[in-house]
Amino acid sequence: MNATFDGIEGHLAELESVWEAGMHEAYAFYRTRAEPAVALAAAMVESAASLQELGHRPPAPPHLLLGDLCLARASRLLASTRDQRLQVGFARAVEHVAAAAAGGPPSPPLRTLLVAAIGEAG
């Protein structure tokens, strides 16, 4: 997937390595379901969960911080859409998987939740 073509490369500052490491694949998956900003936000949320190894072992501190930046930037991208349903849906998805990772109720896979959030907003 070409980040320049979709005009999203400006949102990848500090996250270039994460993009190369797999975010581009997640982006390609979501891009068939959503506009670039939303697809990139979804890919960033997935990358954050992966970098932070949510529900598994503790991440290395630099990975934790990169994951935090992914979540923060996803939040900013969603803010730019001014779509409240998307913002709420994405936040709930992270809440579900984070609570499960902390030992709370089991959660559906993150991708399932994000696709549902995109579908409900769309």
Next chain:
Amino acid sequence: MITRRLDVPTSHATQFVDITSRLQEEVTAAGLLDGRLHLQSLHTTLGLTLHQNHGDGPTLLLLPACTVLVESGRLVLGRRQSVYAVEQDGPRLRQLALQLDGNFADRPESGRAGLDLVELELTRQLLVDPVAVQGPMRRLVEAGGKRLRPMLAVLASRLGAAHDPLRAAVLAAALELIHDATLVHDDYVDEAATRRGLPTVAAREGAARAVAVGDYYFAKATRMIAELGNADVTTTIADAVEAICLSQMDDVRLRGSYPGDYAMYLRVVRGKTAALFSAACRSGAQLGGARPDVVERLTRFGDLLGIAFQMADDLLDYSPSSGKPVGQDIRQRVVSLPLIYATEDPACGRRVHDLLAGPLDEEQVREVQELVVRTGALDRVGEEARGLVAAALRELDEVELDGVRPELTDLAQAAVDRIR
């Protein structure tokens, strides 16, 4: 009646810790005008005493609890009298229980009343969360914190025609949760053992759960803000959170060029601390429907105040009565202005720089602290912090503040009063 906990870290086996100024801060923050401040030690080997502060008083009497009267908002103490916590089996992190009762300042819908709504909102939000995340966050929230960011949002929200105390409380509670979520992750990165006198979430629950708890509350706070349905507020907070994350990465990266320089310090502090102060002011004003010029003024006010607050926080690293472990910034190699200024000193700067270049044992940490004091760097940082607060308040000179000026002024002064 207001109940509080006061952390008292000690650094020696036996030690007198003067807690008078911290007790006065509690009285001022609570708005207690006339009444009583009750203190009780929560440890058998930590006593309390009211004593002459030049060591020439009568025989020392250690008590497990004591009461200090309050009149006109001030502790009633003799000119040379202070309140001491007396360590007899240190060093340890100690805790005192406080209760304040009497007549409190009655300011209808004041910042304090607004803050009560925020506390209720925090409790309400935490109650509905899964136990796995709620427990660790509730302990952190209930352990205290100054709630400066929520207070700023609540006060700023009163500057517009659309002011709604309940919506302001939701925003303020979300800001506190964002702040606390960043602390949970920071403590893991910094390998910190305690926060607000309690084990950190990572230390108590394990790192993997700490990461999940931080993520949960970051997402929840984002949702609370989105549900307010104000796109400007959502954007303001999203921008601030991104600035915080970038600054945290910067902070860790810059520890390699420790102690750094002023420009580097300012860049880190603007993201690490000032971004959320500024966003609290801006989003509060936006939520309340304040005029654009008022929103901009408050944004600059929050930015300057946030920088001043961080400078004051840096100074607390050198104060045994601050409630924080002394020398922690030096041990963790946190970018800190007193250290930067100390390295500029013609007489001691080279030695400070050389010490900071390598690993430090406890004796060297103490040597760095002594050198920093000797260079006058603490006074310089204190003056600068006070200057920034004055500049922050000047930003509000031209703004019609609908009666919140005294509270914003008090809040701004309180940010640096901690270093007196």
